[in-house]
Each structure stands twice: as C-alpha cells, then as structure tokens.
Amino acid sequence: MPAIDLEALQRFGFTHHAVTPAAALPDSLWLGSRRDHGSVVALAAAGPQFWRGVDHNAAHPVDEHAKRCTQAALPTAHLWYPGDCPLILQRLMQHVGWSGLPGPFGMGLHPQYGSWIAVRAVAWMPEATAAATTASPLSPQPVNSPCTHCPAPCLDACPAQALSADTAPDLHACAQHRCTEASSCAEQCLARNACPVGVEYRYDAAQTAHHYRYALPSIRAWLIGHD
Numbered sequence: 094m095p096a097i098d099l100e101a102l103q104r105f106g107f108t109h110h111a112v113t114p115a116a117a118l119p120d121s122l123w124l125g126s127r128r129d130h131g132s133v134v135a136l137a138a139a140g141p142q143f144w145r146g147v148d149h150n151a152a153h154p155v156d157e158h159a160k161r162c163t164q165a166a167l168p169t170a171h172l173w174y175p176g177d178c179p180l181i182l183q184r185l186m187q188h189v190g191w192s193g194l195p196g197p198f199g200m201g202l203h204p205q206y207g208s209w210i211a212v213r214a215v216a217w218m219p220e221a222t223a224a225a226t227t228a229s230p231l232s233p234q235p236v237n238s239p240c241t242h243c244p245a246p247c248l249d250a251c252p253a254q255a256l257s258a259d260t261a262p263d264l265h266a267c268a269q270h271r272c273t274e275a276s277s278c279a280e281q282c283l284a285r286n287a288c289p290v291g292v293e294y295r296y297d298a299a300q301t302a303h304h305y306r307y308a309l310p311s312i313r314a315w316l317i318g319h320d
C-alpha cells in the first residue's frame with residue numbers, strides 16, 4: 094500500500110481519495126495504452142474549501158495548488174493530472190463512485206455534493222496495492238443519479254434552451270450563448286446553479302467565475318470551427 098499522508102490531503106482541501114491497482118481499471122477509462130502495474134491514486138475536492146487554499150495570484154491557481162499539494166502528500170508519486178492524464182476523468186469519477194452518469198447539463202452528479210465535486214489530481218505510484226481502497230465520504234458504487242426523480246429545474250434555467258431531459262446538451266447553442274457579449278453564462282452555468290442537489294457545497298462565486306472564464310477561449314475557438 095503506497096504511503097499517503099491523509100492528514101496533509103485534508104489540510105490541503107482534498108475531501109476524497111481513491112487508490113486502486115492500475116491493472117484493475119477497465120479499458121474504457123484509458124485514453125491510450127494502459128498501465129498494468131503500480132497504483133493509481135485519485136484525489137477529489139468537494140465544496141469550496143479547496144479553492145480557499147489556492148494562491149489567487151497564480152497563473153493557474155487550481156492546477157498549481159493541486160500539483161503542489163499532491164507532491165507534498167505523495168512525494169514518490171508521478172503526477173498524471175494536472176497534465177496529460179491517460180485516464181478519462183469523467184469516467185474515473187463514475188468508476189470510483191464520485192458521480193453518476195451525466196445529467197442534463199452534461200455533468201455527472203453525486204447524490205450529496207451534486208456537481209460541486211471534481212477530481213483535482215491523479216497520480217501513479219510504482220508500488221502495488223493489494224486491493225482497491227477508497228476513503229469516506231464515499232457513496233457505494235455505482236452512484237444513482239439524482240436526476241432520475243427530479244423535476245429538472247435546470248432545463249428552464251438555461252437561457253439558450255440547450256438542455257433536454259433525454260438527450261445530451263446542445264453544445265453549439267450553449268457555446269453561442271456563452272460567447273455573446275455580456276453573456277449571463279460567461280462566468281457561470283445558470284442551469285448548474287438551479288440544480289438543488291448539493292447547494293450547500295456550491296463553490297464560491299470567484300471559483301465558479303475562474304473555471305468558466307478559463308474555458309471561454311477554447312469555447313470561442315471551438316465555435317469558429319463549428320459555425
């Protein structure tokens with residue numbers, strides 16, 4: 094079992110960790126060639142605590158904080174994410190029980206934390222683990238999506254009418270709205286904000302604005318190729 098400083102992880106704002114033998118991860122999680130030895134450690138943060146510990150003057154505050162803290166808590170680990178992670182993060186979240194299948198606005202939801210939980214770091218360690226371990230608070234797998242029995246207020250909250258209960262979001266309509274001048278979705282997703290699940294874990298407004306602003310240039314570039 095790799096040495097993991099759990100107290101340090103909690104101090105840094107990580108709320109969840111999962112450790113699994115790399116060989117136990119299914120093919121569907123891997124982007125390229127899989128790694129069949131050693132252990133994969135995933136670290137997630139639910140709620141606003143992680144953001145409150147970042148250096149707000151850093152160029153990439155969340156990623157830099159995640160890197161620094163992971164290296165401090167797992168000094169022998171090879172950091173995969175932030176970086177070119179060979180694993181698909183959304184599927185990893187589902188695999189370890191941190192989210193269900195994607196809901197109407199495209200994010201998987203945790204029954205307690207809603208959409209306000211995210212993987213912040215993934216590392217690989219050469220040491221073997223005898224079995225997969227996960228740390229509380231953790232739901233049993235697979236997570237049942239809270240969307241199943243929800244009246245879906247997220248649908249009406251979307252000003253671009255880009256969402257439906259049965260199909261994937263209309264990414265083009267969403268992107269167009271987000272890139273309009275003074276868009277109401279430049280720094281937030283109004284549908285996400287309307288979701289009642291996990292409201293008490295909602296990120297600080299500054300964190301939400303950071304994540305959504307950060308994505309805007311690539312959304313603009315994507316739109317140019319799809320208009």
Ligand code: SF4
Pocket residue numbers: 196197198202239240241243244245246247248287288289290
């Ligand atoms: S508002 Fe309801 S349907 Fe929409 S994402 Fe939240 S739980 Fe799912």
Ligand code: SF4
Pocket residue numbers: 198250251252253254255256262266267268270271278281282283284285
């Ligand atoms: S970001 Fe705005 S336009 Fe896009 S899905 Fe969310 S509410 Fe709709």
